[in-house]
Amino acid sequence: MNLYPLGLRLDGRGVLVVGGGAVATRRVPALLEAGARVVLVAPRLTPALQALADAGRLRWEPRRFEPSDVDDVWLVHVAVDDPVAAAQVSAAADERRVFCVRADDRSRATAWTPAVTRHGPVTVAVLGGGDPRRAMGLRDAIRDGLVAGTLAAPSPSAPPAADAPTGGHVALVGAGPGDPELITVKGRRLLARADVVVADRLVPGLLLDELRPEVELVDASKIPYGPAKTQEEINRILVDRARAGRFVVRLKGGDPYVFGRGGEEAIACAEAGVPVTVVSGVTSSIAAPAAAGIPVTHRGVAHEFTVVSGHVAPDDPASLVDWPALARMRGTLVVLMGLKNLPAIAATLLAHGRAAATPVAVVQEGTTGEQRALRTTLADLVPQVGAAGIRPPAVVVLGDVVTALPRP
Structure with missing residues (x-):
C-alpha cells in the first residue's frame, strides 16, 4: 500500500478520540502538544486521562460514541479494541470525509500513525509498510543517532528557534x-x-x-x-x-x-x-546515593532531605549553613564538597545532638565505573573515610535511609 505522508497542523482544531484506555493514553499527549482541541468520548478513563480532563486540557464526554461526535472535527482516533464499535466510528468519519485512525485494524483505517521521535524542532515520522516493529526499529535508530550527534541535519550555528530567539x-x-x-x-x-x-x-x-x-x-x-x-x-x-x-x-x-x-x-x-x-x-546529591542503593527519602523513614555544601567549615564566619539546626533534624542530610571539612562537620553534628549511631554513607565518583561506597556511622565516619582513602568527588549521606534498602 502506497501512503502519502503528511504533517498536520492541528493547533486550535478539533480532534475526536474514542476510547479512554491505554491506547488513548498514549495518543492524547501528542495531540495536546500539537495544540489540538481534544474531545474524548468514553464511559471511563485511565487515571492519566482523567487528570488531563480534570485540568481542563481536554473535553471528556462520559458516554458511548454517537455519529454526531464526528461533526466539526478534523481528525478521528479510534482507540477501542471492539471491532464493531470501531467500524461504527470509522463509518461515521467516512460519511463526513474526515480521516480516521484505527488502533484495532489499520487496514480499515484512512490514516496511519507513524512511529515518531522528536529532537528539538525536528520531528521524524517513520512508516514501516504496515509493520509497526520495522517502523519502531528504524525510528529508534534515527533517534539514537540524533541524540548522540552522529546523525545531524545541516543547521545554523545557533540553536533551534525555541532555544535561541536571536543572535548569539x-x-x-x-x-x-x-x-x-x-x-x-x-x-x-x-x-x-x-x-x-x-x-x-x-x-x-x-x-x-x-x-x-x-x-x-x-x-x-x-x-x-x-x-x-x-x-x-x-x-x-x-x-x-x-x-x-x-x-x-x-x-x-x-x-x-x-x-x-x-x-x-x-x-x-x-x-x-x-x-x-x-x-x-x-544532581549528584540524589543520583550518587541512588547509584549506591540509597534513596534520599523512603516511606516511614525520611519525609525530607536537605542538601548542603560543605566547602566552608561550620565554624567559618562565611558559612551560611545552620549546622545546629541540621543536627536536630530527623530527615536525610546530603553533603556535597565536604570531604576537606568532614572532621569539623561530623564534630559539629555530634555536638548539637545528632546521634553517634546515625548511619552514614560516602559515595565516591557516583554513577561512574570508578564508584566506591563506604557505609559507617557518624561516630566512625572520619577515621573510616581516612582509612579507605576516599577522595573527591564524593557525596556524604546521613540518615536512616542509608540502611533502608538491602545493599546492592
Missing part, C-alpha cells in the same frame, strides 16, 4: 553526576549543536569526545586564577563568544543551579544582553 546564545547545561548517559536529551541535543563548549572538570569525558572537530573546547578547570577570578574569566568567555554570534554551551557537572554557580553566569549574560537557556541536570 548561551546554554547552561547540566551534564549529570558522571555517567554520560545521564545527561538529558535536551542537554545532549544542544551540546551536539554547540560552537563553543566551556566545560568543568567533573563533566563526563565521553560527552566531550563526541563534539564535532570544529568546536572550540574551553577547559574551565585550567583557567589559571583563584576561584573568584576564574569565575570572572568564565563569564567573560561566555559573553564574548556569544556576542560574536556563536552558540555557547556551558557544560557543568550535575545541575547548573545546585552549587554550580550557574546563577552567577546567568546574571553575567543577562547584564550583557545575551540570551540564556538553562537545561537542568541530574
Whole structure:
C-alpha cells in the first residue's frame, strides 16, 4: 500500500478520540502538544486521562460514541479494541470525509500513525509498510543517532528557534553526576549543536569526545586564577563568544543551579544582553546515593532531605549553613564538597545532638565505573573515610535511609 505522508497542523482544531484506555493514553499527549482541541468520548478513563480532563486540557464526554461526535472535527482516533464499535466510528468519519485512525485494524483505517521521535524542532515520522516493529526499529535508530550527534541535519550555528530567539546564545547545561548517559536529551541535543563548549572538570569525558572537530573546547578547570577570578574569566568567555554570534554551551557537572554557580553566569549574560537557556541536570546529591542503593527519602523513614555544601567549615564566619539546626533534624542530610571539612562537620553534628549511631554513607565518583561506597556511622565516619582513602568527588549521606534498602 502506497501512503502519502503528511504533517498536520492541528493547533486550535478539533480532534475526536474514542476510547479512554491505554491506547488513548498514549495518543492524547501528542495531540495536546500539537495544540489540538481534544474531545474524548468514553464511559471511563485511565487515571492519566482523567487528570488531563480534570485540568481542563481536554473535553471528556462520559458516554458511548454517537455519529454526531464526528461533526466539526478534523481528525478521528479510534482507540477501542471492539471491532464493531470501531467500524461504527470509522463509518461515521467516512460519511463526513474526515480521516480516521484505527488502533484495532489499520487496514480499515484512512490514516496511519507513524512511529515518531522528536529532537528539538525536528520531528521524524517513520512508516514501516504496515509493520509497526520495522517502523519502531528504524525510528529508534534515527533517534539514537540524533541524540548522540552522529546523525545531524545541516543547521545554523545557533540553536533551534525555541532555544535561541536571536543572535548569539548561551546554554547552561547540566551534564549529570558522571555517567554520560545521564545527561538529558535536551542537554545532549544542544551540546551536539554547540560552537563553543566551556566545560568543568567533573563533566563526563565521553560527552566531550563526541563534539564535532570544529568546536572550540574551553577547559574551565585550567583557567589559571583563584576561584573568584576564574569565575570572572568564565563569564567573560561566555559573553564574548556569544556576542560574536556563536552558540555557547556551558557544560557543568550535575545541575547548573545546585552549587554550580550557574546563577552567577546567568546574571553575567543577562547584564550583557545575551540570551540564556538553562537545561537542568541530574544532581549528584540524589543520583550518587541512588547509584549506591540509597534513596534520599523512603516511606516511614525520611519525609525530607536537605542538601548542603560543605566547602566552608561550620565554624567559618562565611558559612551560611545552620549546622545546629541540621543536627536536630530527623530527615536525610546530603553533603556535597565536604570531604576537606568532614572532621569539623561530623564534630559539629555530634555536638548539637545528632546521634553517634546515625548511619552514614560516602559515595565516591557516583554513577561512574570508578564508584566506591563506604557505609559507617557518624561516630566512625572520619577515621573510616581516612582509612579507605576516599577522595573527591564524593557525596556524604546521613540518615536512616542509608540502611533502608538491602545493599546492592
